[in-house]
Amino acid sequence: MADDxxxxxxxxxxEQVQASQAWSSxxxxxxxxxxxxxxxxxxxxxxxxxxxxYHLHPVKVKRHAVKVSYTLCLGGLSFFLFIHxxxxxxxxxxFYRPTAAQAWNDIQTLQTAVGFGLLxxxxxxxxxxLMVLSVFLHMARVFYHGAYKPPRExxxxxxxxxxxxxxxxxxxxxxxxxxxxxxxxxxxxxxxxGFTPVFGEQVRFVLLGGVEIGTDTLLRWYTxxxxxxxxxxxxxxxxxxxxxxxxxxxxxPL
Amino acid sequence: xxxxxxxxRKRAEAAKAKAQAAAGGDTPAGDAPSxxxxxxxxxxxxxxIPSHLLDRGTAAADMPATPAGVPAVPVGGSxxxxxxxxxxxxxxxxxxxxxxxTPVDKVHVWPHLLVAEFLAALAITLFTLLxxxxxxxxxxxxxxxxxxxxxxxxxxxxxxxxxLLTMFHPMVAGVTIPGIGLFLLIMAPYIDKNxxxxxxxxxxxxxxxxxxxxxxxxxxxxxxxFRGPGFNFVFPWNAGLFFEL
Numbered sequence: 001m002a003d004d005x006x007x008x009x010x011x012x013x014x015e016q017v018q019a020s021q022a023w024s025s026x027x028x029x030x031x032x033x034x035x036x037x038x039x040x041x042x043x044x045x046x047x048x049x050x051x052x053x054y055h056l057h058p059v060k061v062k063r064h065a066v067k068v069s070y071t072l073c074l075g076g077l078s079f080f081l082f083i084h085x086x087x088x089x090x091x092x093x094x095f096y097r098p099t100a101a102q103a104w105n106d107i108q109t110l111q112t113a114v115g116f117g118l119l120x121x122x123x124x125x126x127x128x129x130l131m132v133l134s135v136f137l138h139m140a141r142v143f144y145h146g147a148y149k150p151p152r153e154x155x156x157x158x159x160x161x162x163x164x165x166x167x168x169x170x171x172x173x174x175x176x177x178x179x180x181x182x183x184x185x186x187x188x189x190x191x192x193x194g195f196t197p198v199f200g201e202q203v204r205f206v207l208l209g210g211v212e213i214g215t216d217t218l219l220r221w222y223t224x225x226x227x228x229x230x231x232x233x234x235x236x237x238x239x240x241x242x243x244x245x246x247x248x249x250x251x252x253p254l
Numbered sequence: 255x256x257x258x259x260x261x262x263r264k265r266a267e268a269a270k271a272k273a274q275a276a277a278g279g280d281t282p283a284g285d286a287p288s289x290x291x292x293x294x295x296x297x298x299x300x301x302x303i304p305s306h307l308l309d310r311g312t313a314a315a316d317m318p319a320t321p322a323g324v325p326a327v328p329v330g331g332s333x334x335x336x337x338x339x340x341x342x343x344x345x346x347x348x349x350x351x352x353x354x355x356t357p358v359d360k361v362h363v364w365p366h367l368l369v370a371e372f373l374a375a376l377a378i379t380l381f382t383l384l385x386x387x388x389x390x391x392x393x394x395x396x397x398x399x400x401x402x403x404x405x406x407x408x409x410x411x412x413x414x415x416x417x418l419l420t421m422f423h424p425m426v427a428g429v430t431i432p433g434i435g436l437f438l439l440i441m442a443p444y445i446d447k448n449x450x451x452x453x454x455x456x457x458x459x460x461x462x463x464x465x466x467x468x469x470x471x472x473x474x475x476x477x478x479x480f481r482g483p484g485f486n487f488v489f490p491w492n493a494g495l496f497f498e499l
Contacts, residue, residue, distance in 0.1 A: 047364040057367065060360040066367045073374040080375045084382070104396045111393065122386030129499060130382065132411055143442070143463050146451035153443035160440045167411060174409050181498050183397035184406040188416060192408075192428035251451070 058245060065250045070145070074138035078166075079237065081131040088124040089226065096176070098222035100215035103178035128170050135166045147251035155243040158236055165233045172225040178218065186221075187213060310341060392498045404483045405496055413477030414470045420485065435466075 017023055018034065027033040031050040037043055045059045064070065095110045095117065097103065110117040139159060142148060148156035175186045190213070194204035209216035244250060361367075408416045418427035438445070446459055453460060478497050482488035488496075 041362070044362040044364050047368075048362075053363075053368075057363045060362055061367060063359045063361045066361060066370060068370055068374075073370070076371050077374055077378055080371075080378060084379065100397070104393075107393060118390065119383075119386055122389070122391045123382050125391035125499075126385050126389070127382050129410075130378070136411075140463075140467060144453075144460065146456060146459075148443040149446070149449065149451060150443070156443050157440050160436070164436070170411070171409060177393055178397045179392075179394040180397055180401070180403055181392055181394045183399070184403055185408050188406050188408040189412055192412075192415060192419070192424060195424040195428045197425060197429065 056241060058249070061249055062252070064253050070253070071250065072137070072141060074134050074141055078131060078134045078138055081127050081134060082233070082237075084127050085124060085131065086230065088120050088127065091120050092124055093226060098176065098218045100178060100218055103176065103218060107177050107179075128173060132166055132170050135163050139163055142251075145251055149251075151247045152243075152251065155240060155247060158240045158243065162233065162236050162240060165229055165236065169225060169229045169233065172221040172229065175213075175218065175221045176225065183213060186217075307341065307344060310339070394498070405481055405485045407477070407481070407496070407498075410474060410478055410497075410499065414473035416485075417473040417477040417481075 024034065028050045030046050032043060032047055037047070048054050048057055048059045092110070095114055096106045107121070110121060112118075142156065142159065171186075171189060175182045190204055190207055193207060194200045196203045205211065207217075207220075208214075209220040407413060415428060415432060418431060421427065422431070446456075448456055448459065450456060476487075479490045479495065480487055482493045482496050
């Protein structure tokens, strides 16, 4: 009896909420949160059509396109890892100051004195390596399926750019802990770039923010890592996803 | 009655006379159609226009413009009651509508794709979480410009390039080779003109890519695990591992 009364009160409340203007302003007409969901082809379409997912996915895709054995989920995983890295990265930003005097101590403090600090830093680092790997494997998968052939040529070009941005994001993040590993790995990397013909010295100077790695380099790479490269990457991602749909979904079977 | 100015009346009469003369020139029935009649030059060679329509169009073009009331000269293809139907244009079916004979087999994104994506995201999150619980990210001692570690290694994905440094001049190893490689990679769809996606049709492309990928993978492996102090070649089971992720 008491249960009945309780559930009756709950359903009355939820009816009131769903009738309110606030509720109907949040969910579009036809949204499953307005009219409820029962499994039907019409409702399956509404799930996509009346939500923000419509920006990413069409209502229907070729049956072949959902085969995990074809895509291995690699593109989607790369994107998901990027989101994962953004979330963990924002957490790390709360505890990190990009100067030579503070960076290493901040990370040490993060690992020892901040709740879940060590875990989140670990996840950020391992997810970063995984993302480099998954983007690379995604490229190999696309090549072996010949999915770069017309009409998808340009999306391949965008994809190679995305691979480069991924490498640059990983490389700029490598310096930030300001430990021996970071310093000397980046020294090796930037020395290599210094051998660019004609502009070698200038390239190195711009990258390091000076003639040698220092606190200016740290600030520069931090800004690149947390702001500029993700910004550019997101723009290219948007074009990449848009082109996947415009070029007729993912490529067909061999 | 309003007076019409002399010059306007003259102009109107001249125009009327000119129109009559023109109509008189066209009236004779059976006159041959002018050579540059647009309908007469209908693209007869176009195989997409059904032949009976084409015939009708040509016939209509042969019909002269007859003033109303004058009985039409019976030419094959003209309509009843002297109506002349002129074929202006034929819209080919392919140009405005594309009828696909074979419907594409499609499935709903919800639930078929979204569930798979959600599970994949869940799996990778679980993997990174578990891995992060058991393996810590490296944090060596504070950066020190006076203490160069031996060996100094780049991040693993650049170790292939660092490996090339042992064989070539830095400009070749660090800039030229990766630059050319990247350029060829970007240009791949424009270089590979083979339209087929079937593996048996693109043996060359697949071989080339596989050799390329294997080459880099081997270089990265050597750079990661088989390079010790002084970046000399070592075996990890003898000299230990000189590798940090």
